[in-house]
Amino acid sequence: MKELYTGHLYWPGTMGDSLEQPALNKNITVEVAVIGGGMSGSICSHVLVQSGLSVALLERGEIAGGSTSANTGMLQFCNDVMLCDLIDQIGHKDAVAFYRACKEAVDQIDSTANQLAVDVGFKRRSSLYYASSEQDLPKLKKEYEALHHNGFDVEFWDGDKIAKHFPFRKSGAIVTHGDAAINPYRFVSTLARHAVDAGLQAYEHTDIVDHRTLENGAHLLRSADGYEVEAKHVIYAIGYEPEELRGKLIKASLNRSFAIVTGVQQNLADWHQHFFIWETARPYLYMRTDNHNRVIVGGLDEEIEQPLHDAQKQQKHSEKLYEQMRSLFPMLEAPVEYEWNATFGESRDNLPFIGEDPAWPNVYYCLGYGGNGSIYSMIASHLLRDQIKGIPNDLSKVVALDRESLSRV
Numbered sequence: 001m002k003e004l005y006t007g008h009l010y011w012p013g014t015m016g017d018s019l020e021q022p023a024l025n026k027n028i029t030v031e032v033a034v035i036g037g038g039m040s041g042s043i044c045s046h047v048l049v050q051s052g053l054s055v056a057l058l059e060r061g062e063i064a065g066g067s068t069s070a071n072t073g074m075l076q077f078c079n080d081v082m083l084c085d086l087i088d089q090i091g092h093k094d095a096v097a098f099y100r101a102c103k104e105a106v107d108q109i110d111s112t113a114n115q116l117a118v119d120v121g122f123k124r125r126s127s128l129y130y131a132s133s134e135q136d137l138p139k140l141k142k143e144y145e146a147l148h149h150n151g152f153d154v155e156f157w158d159g160d161k162i163a164k165h166f167p168f169r170k171s172g173a174i175v176t177h178g179d180a181a182i183n184p185y186r187f188v189s190t191l192a193r194h195a196v197d198a199g200l201q202a203y204e205h206t207d208i209v210d211h212r213t214l215e216n217g218a219h220l221l222r223s224a225d226g227y228e229v230e231a232k233h234v235i236y237a238i239g240y241e242p243e244e245l246r247g248k249l250i251k252a253s254l255n256r257s258f259a260i261v262t263g264v265q266q267n268l269a270d271w272h273q274h275f276f277i278w279e280t281a282r283p284y285l286y287m288r289t290d291n292h293n294r295v296i297v298g299g300l301d302e303e304i305e306q307p308l309h310d311a312q313k314q315q316k317h318s319e320k321l322y323e324q325m326r327s328l329f330p331m332l333e334a335p336v337e338y339e340w341n342a343t344f345g346e347s348r349d350n351l352p353f354i355g356e357d358p359a360w361p362n363v364y365y366c367l368g369y370g371g372n373g374s375i376y377s378m379i380a381s382h383l384l385r386d387q388i389k390g391i392p393n394d395l396s397k398v399v400a401l402d403r404e405s406l407s408r409v
Contacts, residue, residue, distance in 0.1 A: 003306070003307055003343075004066050004067050004070065004307070004342055004343050005067070005069065005070040005307050005340050005341065005342035005343065006307040006308060006309055006314075006340065006341060007307075007314060007338075007339050007340025007341055008338050008339055008340060009069050009070060009338065009340050010261040010294075010296070010337075010338040011068075011069055011071070011073075011183060011184060011185035011186070012064075012069055012185055014121075014183055014185065014186060015185055015186050015189055020204070021059075021063065021192075021196070021202040021203055021204045022203060022204070023203055023204060023205040023206050023223075023225065024058065024203040024206040024223050024225065024227045024229070025225075025227065026227060027227055027228045027229070027230075028056060028201065028227075028228075028229055028230070029229075029230040029231070030054045030055060030056045030201065030229065030230075030231050031053045031054045031055065031231065031232050031233065032048050032053050032054070032055045032056075032231060032232070032233045032234075032235065032388065033055075033056050033058060033219070033221055033229050033231035033233070033234045033235070034048070034055060034056070034057045034058065034234075034235045034237055035058050035208055035221075035234065035235065035236050035237065035238060036058075036059065036066075036236065036237035036238040036366075037057055037058075037059030037061075037062070037063035037064065037065075037066075037188075037192065037202070037204065038063075038064065038065075038066045038067055038068045038188060038237070038238075039067070039068050039071065039184060039187075039188055039368070039373065039374050039377045040237035040238075040366040040367075040368055040373075040376075040377040040380060040381075041057055041059070041235075041237035041238075041366075042057070042063065042064070042188045042191050042192045042195070043112075043191065043377045043378055043380075043381045044235055044237055044366060044377070044380060044381040044384060044385075045057045045192070045195050045200050045202070046112070046191050046192075046194065046195040046198075046200070046381070047381035047382060047385050048381070048384075048385055048388070049195050049198050049199050049200045050198065051385050051389070053388070054199070054201075055195075055199075055200050055201065056200075056201040056202075056203065056229055056231070057192070057195075057200055057201070057202040057203065058203050058206045058208055058221070058223075058229065059202070059203065059204050059205075059206060060205070060206060060207035060208070061204070061205065062204050062205070063188065063189060063192045063202065063204060064184075064185050064188040064189045064192070067342065067343070067344075067373070068184050068185055068188045069184075069185055070259070070340055070342035071184035071185075071373070071374065072184075072259055072286070072288065072296050072298050073121070073181055073182045073183055073184045073288070073290075073296070073374075074179070074181065074276055074286065074288055075105075075106050075109060075179055075180040075181065075182055075374055075375060076102075076106075076127055076176070076179045076276065076372060076375070077099060077102040077103035077105070077106055077152070077176065077178060077179065077375070078099075078102075078127070078129065078147075078174075078176055079099070079102065079350065079370065079371065079372055080346075080350055080370055080371045080372070081350035081351075082139070082143045082146070083095060083096070083099050083143060083146045083147055083150070084139075084142050084143050084145075084146040086098065086099070086350070087146065089349065089350075089405060089408070090349075090398065090405050094397075094398045096150050097394060097395060097398065098351070098395065098398055098399075099147075099150070099152070101379050101395055102372060102375050102379070103152065103178055105375045105376075105378035105379050106178060106179060106180050106375065107178075108378050108382075109122070109180065109182065109187075109374070109375075109378055110122060110124070110180060112191065112378075113182065113187065115194065116187075116190045116191065116194055117190070117194075118186060118190040119186075120182060120183050120186040120187040120190055120191075121181065121182055121183030121186060121187075121290065121291050122180060122181070122182045122187070123180060123181045123182075123274075123291065124178075124179070124180050125179050125180055125181050125273075125274060125275065125276055125288070126175055126176060126177045126178075126179060126273060126275050126276070127175065127176045127179045127275060127276040127277075127278065128157075128162070128166075128173050128174075128175055128275045128276065128277050128278075129173055129174045129175075129176065129278055129279070129280070130162065130170040130172070130173035130277070130278075130279050130280070131170055131171045131172045131173065131279075131280050132170075132279045132280045132281035132284075133171075133280075133281070134171050136280040136281075137171045137172045139280070140172055140173070140174060140280060141156065141172065143174060144156045144174045147174070147176070152176070152178075153176070153177040153178055154174055154175065154176050154177070155174070155175040155177075156172065156173075156174060156175075157172065157173045157174075157175055158171075158172055159171050159172065165272040166270065166271070166272055166328070166329075167270045167328070167329060167330060167331065168327075168328045168329075175275070179276060181274075181276075181288055181289075181290070182374070183290070183291075184374065206223050206224075206225075206227075207223060207224040208221050208222070208223055208224075208229075209222060209223065209224045210222040211234065213360075214230075217232075217361065217362070218230055218231065218232055219231050219232070219233075219234045219362065219363065221234065232362060233362045233363075233364065233388050234362065234363050234364070235364045235365070235366060235384060236363070236364070236365050236366070236367075237365075237366040237377075237380075238367075253303070253305075253345065253346055253348075254305040254343055254344070254345050255301055255302060255303050255304065255305065255343070255344055255345070255346060256301070256302050256304050256305065256306070256307055256308065256341050256342065256343055256344070257283075257298060257299065257300070257301045257302075257341065257342060257344050258298065258299065258300045258301075258308075258314075258317040258318070258321060258339075258340075258341045259296065259297065259298040259321075259339070259340055259341070259342070260296070260297050260298075260318045260321045260322060260336045260338065260339045261290075261294050261295070261296050261297075261336070261337060261338040261339075262294055262295045262297075262322075262325075262332065262334045262335065262336055262337060263294065263334035263335055263336075263337045264292055264293050264294055264334055265289075265293045265294065265295060265332050265333070265334045266293075266333070266334070267331045267332070267333075268289060268293055268332075269331075270329065270331055271289065271329060274288070274289045276288050277328065283299055283300060283301035284299060285297070285298075285299040285321075285324050286298050286299060287325060287328075294334075294337075295325060295329075295332060295334075297321045297322070297324070297325045298321070299321060299324070300317050300320060300321060301344075305343060306343075307341050307342060307343060308341045314339060314340075314341060315339070317339075317341065318336050318339040322335075322336055344371075344373075345367070345368075345369040345370075346369055346370060347369040347370065347406075348406070349403075349405045349406055349408075350370060351369075351370070351398065351399055351403070351405065352366075352367060352368050352369050352370060352373075352376040352379075352380070352399055353365055353367040353369060353399065353400075353401050354366055354367070354376065354379065354380040354383055354384065354396075354399040354400075355383070355384070355387065355396055355399060355400040355401055356387055356400075356401075357401065358400075358401055358402045364384050364387065364388075365401060366380040366381075366384065368380070379395070379399075383395055383396060383399070
């Protein structure tokens with residue numbers, strides 16, 4: 001099992017009781033088998049069950065126990081790749097369609113969260129995306145024009161307006177409206193429970209060790225304990241590249257990122273409307289507040305796949321994130337209470353991998369490479385539902401495993 005994070009996580013401690021499901025202990029037959037019980041697998045399972053399909057969710061560990069636990073819970077429709085760059089990369093129509101799908105995904109998560117009986121920390125937020133240096137300002141203005149021209153709810157703030165609303169000054173920033181904060185662990189755990197109530201068969205501690213295609217075209221999955229799942233369709237929603245792809249997704253990389261959560265802050269008066277904060281520099285600093293007035297800060301990405309185990313080095317990264325936070329918000333005094341580092345993936349064209357395996361019929365992948373993994377999970381759930389049901393979806397070619405844009409990077 002791939003190690004996804006190390007450190008002291010914040011989100012699991014916010015969940016009173018977790019969803020507990022048995023390990024697979026019998027042979028079953030379903031229309032769709034979803035492998036992976038994180039953000040992608042849980043959302044996909046929920047949408048598919050709501051669409052009337054029989055679905056089994058198979059998680060080798062615990063639901064929400066993987067990357068979901070290390071997710072910082074920022075739901076933004078803007079991406080690591082700017083819209084103006086994505087237009088140059090894949091064309092205006094597809095780039096705008098992708099951004100609009102991201103915006104719609106925030107709304108869909110909003111609607112889904114409202115269906116749940118438990119408060120999952122969903123709050124609408126705006127984002128301040130500031131120029132890290134004067135040199136970044138012309139590109140930032142170009143991005144604002146691309147977003148504004150295509151109908152996204154954005155503003156451009158100059159240095160004076162930023163300084164009026166925050167205790168820091170930057171040369172310029174885009175303010176995007178329509179983003180949201182969420183407690184990812186509570187959301188996934190509660191959503192899985194909701195899907196089970198609606199008919200989902202969910203199994204934890206069920207490691208799928210074999211997958212083969214039967215003569216009738218159905219797929220047969222075998223667990224480490226020897227039980228079998230027969231399914232017409234199989235979705236791999238395991239976060240990053242599975243062994244089943246046998247290295248075909250070579251244009252992707254795994255890195256690690258760092259995060260801290262402070263204690264409860266007594267003074268957030270100068271943090272305008274609890275905006276998300278992020279920047280144009282790469283790697284970028286990002287931060288948010290939670291419902292208890294803690295501050296969550298992330299960044300310092302490194303091109304190393306394995307999580308860091310050295311406690312002293314982890315502490316140095318945490319101290320640096322804390323210093324960067326304080327440089328923007330000097331009034332924040334509560335110390336770091338949680339710190340971790342986690343693996344994350346990036347594709348070379350900055351888009352997720354969602355869709356059917358071009359060489360394996362009725363096998364699909366939901367691989368949320370990039371900084372917007374939760375958004376991509378919601379996009380994937382609807383796109384894969386459409387593919388399984390034979391409904392055309394124009395976004396399919398944009399995020400397909402064999403998409404044309406990969407040949408140009």
